[in-house]
Amino acid sequence: MDLKIKDHVIIVTGGSKGIGRGIVTTLADEGAIPVIAGRSADEGEALVEMLKANGAEACFVQTELCEVDQCREAVRQTLAKYGRLDGLVNNAGMNDGVGLENGSPEEFLASVDRNLHHYYYMAHFCLPALRESKGSIVNISSKTAMTGQGGTSGYAASKGAQLAMTREWAVELLKYSIRVNAILPAEVMTPLYESWLKTFDNPQAKLEDITANIPLGQRMTTAGEIASMAVYLLSAQASHITGQFLYVDGGYAHLDRALAGSDK
Numbered sequence: 001m002d003l004k005i006k007d008h009v010i011i012v013t014g015g016s017k018g019i020g021r022g023i024v025t026t027l028a029d030e031g032a033i034p035v036i037a038g039r040s041a042d043e044g045e046a047l048v049e050m051l052k053a054n055g056a057e058a059c060f061v062q063t064e065l066c067e068v069d070q071c072r073e074a075v076r077q078t079l080a081k082y083g084r085l086d087g088l089v090n091n092a093g094m095n096d097g098v099g100l101e102n103g104s105p106e107e108f109l110a111s112v113d114r115n116l117h118h119y120y121y122m123a124h125f126c127l128p129a130l131r132e133s134k135g136s137i138v139n140i141s142s143k144t145a146m147t148g149q150g151g152t153s154g155y156a157a158s159k160g161a162q163l164a165m166t167r168e169w170a171v172e173l174l175k176y177s178i179r180v181n182a183i184l185p186a187e188v189m190t191p192l193y194e195s196w197l198k199t200f201d202n203p204q205a206k207l208e209d210i211t212a213n214i215p216l217g218q219r220m221t222t223a224g225e226i227a228s229m230a231v232y233l234l235s236a237q238a239s240h241i242t243g244q245f246l247y248v249d250g251g252y253a254h255l256d257r258a259l260a261g262s263d264k
Protein backbone atom coordinates (compact mmCIF):
# COMPACT_ATOMS: atom_id res chain seq x y z
CA MET A 1 0.00 0.00 0.00
CA ASP A 2 1.38 3.40 -0.95
CA LEU A 3 0.75 5.70 2.02
CA LYS A 4 1.45 8.76 -0.18
CA ILE A 5 3.24 10.35 2.74
CA LYS A 6 6.62 10.95 1.11
CA ASP A 7 8.11 14.35 2.02
CA HIS A 8 5.17 15.15 4.28
CA VAL A 9 6.34 17.14 7.29
CA ILE A 10 4.94 15.82 10.57
CA ILE A 11 5.62 17.21 14.06
CA VAL A 12 5.79 14.54 16.77
CA THR A 13 5.87 15.80 20.36
CA GLY A 14 8.09 13.78 22.68
CA GLY A 15 9.42 12.01 19.61
CA SER A 16 12.84 10.95 20.86
CA LYS A 17 11.74 8.13 23.17
CA GLY A 18 9.20 5.36 23.53
CA ILE A 19 6.05 5.55 21.41
CA GLY A 20 7.02 8.91 19.90
CA ARG A 21 10.35 7.49 18.77
CA GLY A 22 8.51 4.58 17.16
CA ILE A 23 6.31 7.02 15.25
CA VAL A 24 9.30 9.14 14.18
CA THR A 25 11.27 6.16 12.84
CA THR A 26 8.24 4.72 11.03
CA LEU A 27 7.54 8.10 9.41
CA ALA A 28 11.16 8.28 8.28
CA ASP A 29 10.98 4.70 6.93
CA GLU A 30 7.97 5.76 4.86
CA GLY A 31 9.78 8.77 3.38
CA ALA A 32 8.05 11.43 5.49
CA ILE A 33 9.98 14.13 7.35
CA PRO A 34 9.51 13.84 11.13
CA VAL A 35 10.12 16.91 13.27
CA ILE A 36 10.76 15.98 16.90
CA ALA A 37 9.54 18.57 19.40
CA GLY A 38 11.04 17.45 22.69
CA ARG A 39 13.01 18.35 25.75
CA SER A 40 16.32 16.53 25.63
CA ALA A 41 18.57 17.89 22.87
CA ASP A 42 21.06 15.02 23.26
CA GLU A 43 18.44 12.34 22.68
CA GLY A 44 16.62 14.24 19.93
CA GLU A 45 19.73 15.13 17.96
CA ALA A 46 21.15 11.61 18.29
CA LEU A 47 17.95 10.20 16.79
CA VAL A 48 18.00 12.73 13.93
CA GLU A 49 21.61 11.82 13.15
CA MET A 50 20.75 8.14 13.10
CA LEU A 51 17.84 8.74 10.71
CA LYS A 52 19.96 10.94 8.46
CA ALA A 53 22.69 8.30 8.38
CA ASN A 54 20.01 5.98 6.97
CA GLY A 55 19.17 8.49 4.24
CA ALA A 56 16.08 10.10 5.81
CA GLU A 57 15.37 13.76 6.46
CA ALA A 58 14.39 14.72 10.02
CA CYS A 59 14.96 17.46 12.53
CA PHE A 60 14.80 18.18 16.24
CA VAL A 61 13.42 21.36 17.80
CA GLN A 62 14.15 21.70 21.50
CA THR A 63 10.80 22.36 23.15
CA GLU A 64 9.51 22.36 26.70
CA LEU A 65 5.90 21.71 25.80
CA CYS A 66 4.53 23.18 29.04
CA GLU A 67 5.73 26.59 27.79
CA VAL A 68 3.27 28.14 25.31
CA ASP A 69 5.95 30.28 23.67
CA GLN A 70 8.18 27.27 23.04
CA CYS A 71 5.28 25.44 21.37
CA ARG A 72 4.69 28.45 19.11
CA GLU A 73 8.41 28.59 18.33
CA ALA A 74 8.60 24.87 17.48
CA VAL A 75 5.93 25.34 14.82
CA ARG A 76 7.55 28.54 13.54
CA GLN A 77 10.94 26.84 13.17
CA THR A 78 9.38 23.87 11.39
CA LEU A 79 7.69 26.13 8.85
CA ALA A 80 10.83 28.26 8.43
CA LYS A 81 12.85 25.13 7.63
CA TYR A 82 10.45 23.15 5.46
CA GLY A 83 7.78 25.66 4.37
CA ARG A 84 4.96 23.21 4.95
CA LEU A 85 3.31 21.11 7.63
CA ASP A 86 1.18 18.06 6.93
CA GLY A 87 0.53 16.58 10.32
CA LEU A 88 0.83 16.76 14.09
CA VAL A 89 1.16 13.89 16.54
CA ASN A 90 0.43 15.02 20.08
CA ASN A 91 2.24 12.31 22.01
CA ALA A 92 4.29 13.63 24.95
CA GLY A 93 2.90 12.82 28.36
CA MET A 94 3.63 11.27 31.70
CA ASN A 95 1.64 8.98 33.98
CA ASP A 96 2.62 10.88 37.09
CA GLY A 97 0.49 9.26 39.80
CA VAL A 98 -1.32 12.34 41.11
CA GLY A 99 -4.31 10.64 42.74
CA LEU A 100 -7.36 11.74 44.65
CA GLU A 101 -5.94 10.50 47.95
CA ASN A 102 -2.24 10.88 47.14
CA GLY A 103 -2.29 14.32 45.61
CA SER A 104 -3.27 17.93 46.10
CA PRO A 105 -5.13 20.51 44.02
CA GLU A 106 -1.79 22.08 43.08
CA GLU A 107 -0.34 18.74 41.97
CA PHE A 108 -3.50 17.99 40.01
CA LEU A 109 -3.22 21.27 38.11
CA ALA A 110 0.46 20.63 37.37
CA SER A 111 -0.34 17.13 36.09
CA VAL A 112 -3.02 18.44 33.74
CA ASP A 113 -0.54 21.05 32.54
CA ARG A 114 2.07 18.34 31.81
CA ASN A 115 -0.38 16.08 30.04
CA LEU A 116 -3.13 18.11 28.42
CA HIS A 117 -2.54 21.79 27.74
CA HIS A 118 0.23 21.36 25.16
CA TYR A 119 -2.06 19.15 23.02
CA TYR A 120 -4.18 22.29 22.54
CA TYR A 121 -1.20 24.67 22.20
CA MET A 122 0.41 22.58 19.48
CA ALA A 123 -2.82 22.03 17.52
CA HIS A 124 -3.62 25.73 17.77
CA PHE A 125 -0.23 26.85 16.42
CA CYS A 126 -0.18 24.16 13.71
CA LEU A 127 -3.67 24.96 12.47
CA PRO A 128 -2.95 27.66 9.84
CA ALA A 129 -0.41 25.39 8.11
CA LEU A 130 -2.64 22.32 8.44
CA ARG A 131 -5.48 24.28 6.81
CA GLU A 132 -3.25 24.84 3.79
CA SER A 133 -2.12 21.23 3.54
CA LYS A 134 -5.48 19.65 4.58
CA GLY A 135 -3.32 17.86 7.11
CA SER A 136 -4.15 15.53 9.93
CA ILE A 137 -3.83 15.35 13.72
CA VAL A 138 -3.30 12.22 15.83
CA ASN A 139 -3.67 12.48 19.60
CA ILE A 140 -2.05 9.74 21.68
CA SER A 141 -4.42 9.15 24.59
CA SER A 142 -4.53 6.10 26.87
CA LYS A 143 -6.80 3.26 27.93
CA THR A 144 -6.90 4.97 31.34
CA ALA A 145 -9.32 7.51 29.80
CA MET A 146 -11.89 4.72 29.51
CA THR A 147 -10.93 2.16 32.17
CA GLY A 148 -9.36 4.28 34.93
CA GLN A 149 -6.24 3.08 36.67
CA GLY A 150 -6.52 4.33 40.26
CA GLY A 151 -4.19 6.84 41.84
CA THR A 152 -3.64 8.95 38.72
CA SER A 153 -6.44 11.55 38.49
CA GLY A 154 -4.47 14.24 36.63
CA TYR A 155 -3.24 11.85 33.95
CA ALA A 156 -6.60 10.10 33.52
CA ALA A 157 -8.44 13.43 33.34
CA SER A 158 -6.01 14.65 30.68
CA LYS A 159 -6.30 11.45 28.65
CA GLY A 160 -10.12 11.70 28.77
CA ALA A 161 -10.00 15.34 27.73
CA GLN A 162 -7.74 14.42 24.79
CA LEU A 163 -10.51 12.14 23.51
CA ALA A 164 -13.09 14.89 23.93
CA MET A 165 -10.84 17.31 22.05
CA THR A 166 -10.32 14.72 19.31
CA ARG A 167 -14.08 14.65 18.62
CA GLU A 168 -14.41 18.41 19.12
CA TRP A 169 -11.58 19.23 16.68
CA ALA A 170 -12.78 16.61 14.19
CA VAL A 171 -16.08 18.50 14.05
CA GLU A 172 -14.57 22.01 14.06
CA LEU A 173 -12.09 21.14 11.31
CA LEU A 174 -14.42 19.24 8.96
CA LYS A 175 -14.72 22.40 6.87
CA TYR A 176 -10.97 22.33 6.20
CA SER A 177 -10.83 18.55 5.51
CA ILE A 178 -8.46 18.21 8.45
CA ARG A 179 -8.91 14.77 10.03
CA VAL A 180 -8.40 14.27 13.77
CA ASN A 181 -8.13 10.85 15.44
CA ALA A 182 -6.91 9.36 18.71
CA ILE A 183 -4.99 6.21 19.56
CA LEU A 184 -5.45 4.52 22.93
CA PRO A 185 -2.47 2.37 23.87
CA ALA A 186 -2.71 0.15 26.94
CA GLU A 187 0.59 -1.54 27.78
CA VAL A 188 3.66 -0.57 25.74
CA MET A 189 7.20 -1.06 27.05
CA THR A 190 8.83 2.37 26.95
CA PRO A 191 11.11 4.35 29.28
CA LEU A 192 7.95 5.84 30.88
CA TYR A 193 6.49 2.38 31.43
CA GLU A 194 9.75 1.03 32.84
CA SER A 195 9.92 3.80 35.42
CA TRP A 196 6.27 3.16 36.38
CA LEU A 197 7.02 -0.55 36.86
CA LYS A 198 9.91 0.35 39.14
CA THR A 199 7.43 1.91 41.59
CA PHE A 200 6.30 -1.63 42.53
CA ASP A 201 8.11 -3.83 45.08
CA ASN A 202 8.54 -6.58 42.50
CA PRO A 203 8.50 -5.06 39.00
CA GLN A 204 9.02 -8.39 37.24
CA ALA A 205 6.05 -10.03 39.03
CA LYS A 206 3.91 -6.97 38.23
CA LEU A 207 4.91 -7.17 34.56
CA GLU A 208 4.05 -10.88 34.42
CA ASP A 209 0.64 -10.16 36.00
CA ILE A 210 -0.07 -7.51 33.39
CA THR A 211 1.01 -9.45 30.33
CA ALA A 212 -0.90 -12.56 31.47
CA ASN A 213 -4.07 -10.46 31.08
CA ILE A 214 -3.40 -9.16 27.58
CA PRO A 215 -5.75 -11.29 25.44
CA LEU A 216 -3.80 -11.33 22.16
CA GLY A 217 -0.54 -13.18 22.70
CA GLN A 218 -0.14 -12.32 26.39
CA ARG A 219 2.43 -9.72 25.49
CA MET A 220 2.95 -5.98 25.52
CA THR A 221 2.10 -3.92 22.45
CA THR A 222 5.25 -2.64 20.72
CA ALA A 223 5.90 1.03 20.00
CA GLY A 224 6.12 0.00 16.32
CA GLU A 225 2.56 -1.33 16.44
CA ILE A 226 1.29 2.00 17.77
CA ALA A 227 3.39 3.77 15.14
CA SER A 228 1.89 1.75 12.27
CA MET A 229 -1.57 2.95 13.25
CA ALA A 230 -0.43 6.55 13.73
CA VAL A 231 1.30 6.73 10.35
CA TYR A 232 -1.68 5.11 8.62
CA LEU A 233 -4.03 7.66 10.22
CA LEU A 234 -1.76 10.50 9.05
CA SER A 235 -1.69 9.14 5.52
CA ALA A 236 -3.99 9.67 2.55
CA GLN A 237 -5.03 6.02 2.88
CA ALA A 238 -7.05 7.02 5.95
CA SER A 239 -8.79 9.76 3.98
CA HIS A 240 -12.30 9.03 5.30
CA ILE A 241 -11.44 8.38 8.96
CA THR A 242 -11.99 11.19 11.43
CA GLY A 243 -13.08 11.60 15.04
CA GLN A 244 -12.20 7.99 15.83
CA PHE A 245 -10.67 6.35 18.92
CA LEU A 246 -8.40 3.50 17.86
CA TYR A 247 -7.45 0.90 20.46
CA VAL A 248 -4.11 -0.70 19.63
CA ASP A 249 -3.84 -2.95 22.67
CA GLY A 250 -4.14 -6.66 21.86
CA GLY A 251 -7.76 -6.57 22.99
CA TYR A 252 -6.84 -5.41 26.50
CA ALA A 253 -9.59 -2.82 26.95
CA HIS A 254 -12.47 -4.69 25.35
CA LEU A 255 -12.08 -8.47 25.23
CA ASP A 256 -13.09 -10.84 28.00
CA ARG A 257 -9.97 -11.19 30.15
CA ALA A 258 -11.16 -14.61 31.25
CA LEU A 259 -9.91 -15.68 27.80
CA ALA A 260 -6.39 -14.46 28.48
CA GLY A 261 -4.01 -17.31 29.08
CA SER A 262 -6.38 -19.93 27.65
CA ASP A 263 -5.62 -21.78 24.41
CA LYS A 264 -8.81 -20.52 22.76
Ligand code: NAP
Pocket (backbone or CB within 6 Å): 013, 014, 015, 016, 017, 018, 019, 020, 037, 038, 039, 040, 063, 064, 065, 066, 091, 092, 093, 094, 095, 114, 140, 141, 142, 143, 184, 185, 186, 187, 188, 189, 190, 191, 192, 193
Ligand atom coordinates in the same frame (compact mmCIF):
# COMPACT_ATOMS: atom_id res chain seq x y z
P1 NAP B 1 8.15 8.16 27.36
O1 NAP B 1 8.86 6.89 27.14
O2 NAP B 1 8.36 8.87 28.65
O3 NAP B 1 8.43 9.18 26.19
C1 NAP B 1 7.80 10.44 26.25
C2 NAP B 1 8.65 11.48 25.60
O4 NAP B 1 7.96 12.75 25.71
C3 NAP B 1 10.01 11.68 26.28
O5 NAP B 1 10.97 11.96 25.29
C4 NAP B 1 9.76 12.91 27.15
O6 NAP B 1 10.93 13.65 27.43
C5 NAP B 1 8.84 13.72 26.26
N1 NAP B 1 8.11 14.72 27.03
C6 NAP B 1 7.22 14.50 28.03
N2 NAP B 1 6.77 15.65 28.51
C7 NAP B 1 7.39 16.64 27.81
C8 NAP B 1 7.35 18.04 27.86
N3 NAP B 1 6.57 18.69 28.74
N4 NAP B 1 8.10 18.74 27.00
C9 NAP B 1 8.89 18.11 26.10
N5 NAP B 1 8.99 16.78 26.02
C10 NAP B 1 8.24 16.04 26.87
O7 NAP B 1 6.54 7.90 27.21
P2 NAP B 1 5.72 6.84 26.32
O8 NAP B 1 5.41 5.66 27.16
O9 NAP B 1 6.34 6.67 25.00
O10 NAP B 1 4.34 7.64 26.20
C11 NAP B 1 4.01 8.41 25.06
C12 NAP B 1 2.52 8.67 25.08
O11 NAP B 1 1.80 7.42 25.09
C13 NAP B 1 2.06 9.45 26.31
O12 NAP B 1 1.06 10.37 25.96
C14 NAP B 1 1.46 8.36 27.18
O13 NAP B 1 0.47 8.86 28.04
C15 NAP B 1 0.87 7.43 26.13
N6 NAP B 1 0.63 6.07 26.62
C16 NAP B 1 1.68 5.24 26.88
C17 NAP B 1 1.41 3.95 27.34
C18 NAP B 1 2.51 2.95 27.59
O14 NAP B 1 2.18 1.81 27.95
N7 NAP B 1 3.77 3.29 27.45
C19 NAP B 1 0.10 3.54 27.57
C20 NAP B 1 -0.93 4.43 27.31
C21 NAP B 1 -0.65 5.70 26.83
P3 NAP B 1 11.75 13.40 28.80
O15 NAP B 1 12.44 12.09 28.61
O16 NAP B 1 12.63 14.59 28.87
O17 NAP B 1 10.73 13.36 29.90
